[in-house]
Amino acid sequence: MSRNTGHIDGEEAELAVAAHLVRQGCRVSYTHGLYKYDLVADKDDELLRVQVKKANQNNEKPWKYRLFTEQYQNGQVDIFAGYIVEEDEVFYVAFDEVGENNFRLNTKDRAELSDHNASQANLLEDYTFERAFRECMTDTETEEQNETPSSEPVEGQ
Template identity: 85%
Template sequence: MSYTHGLYKYDLVADKGDELLRVQVKKANQNNKKPWKYRLFTEQYQDGQVDIFAGYIVEEDKVFYVAFDEVGRNNFRINTKDRTEMSDHNASEANLLEDYTFDRAFRQHMSDTEAEEQNETSSSSPVEGQ
């Protein structure tokens, strides 16, 4: 882990294999009406500034990780309920804390990066027959 120095939108650099990832650490805010739900506010970040968010849940002393491309432009919600406490439908629809590991976020980021690179390559290739 490396700490940044300067005006950057990320807090840490994680070294995973041959990849350096920009990680923004954020406190997850608890929903007052549904104390098992937490939210990260992400509207101040733009593509290319952060690779992964690390959400810290103070009340549970737990961290979850989510790739930038997965959070959307405004916020990301996480559910701390145990999968066994939910109906199958709700469990399949919820972003469960237990599922959001660093390895999962890393795989998601790499998948998103590869897809973007393929799109750039295919859009810059000359069209056959012209």
């Protein structure tokens, strides 16, 4: 029985990301059932919902890739992990950086680009797990601070 190429690519991406997360010091759990995320990464006792995507290559510009993220809403996913099959590379982007839009990534080295283009491009080398993890933790801390009731009296009381 032949298998759907898209499913094979998806499984390959999930395995590559899971292995990469383990190398980043995470414990990894797989979901079973219908979830909007594929993996749970446990880093320093912080749980992150990770949606794995095979990065789609732009055939006209083979150094550009994108992730389709528009089917996800805030609160369903913490981090998107992209896997570039052609490069055997993994990258990560926090949901709050992408939201419900497509995410585009450039695999050229910074030195290959003009200073202006390098400052505008989402470069592969910048989208590390540590960066996405910090972004998620910063967002979580901000949310918690906004939810914590202040013990300060409200003016006029």
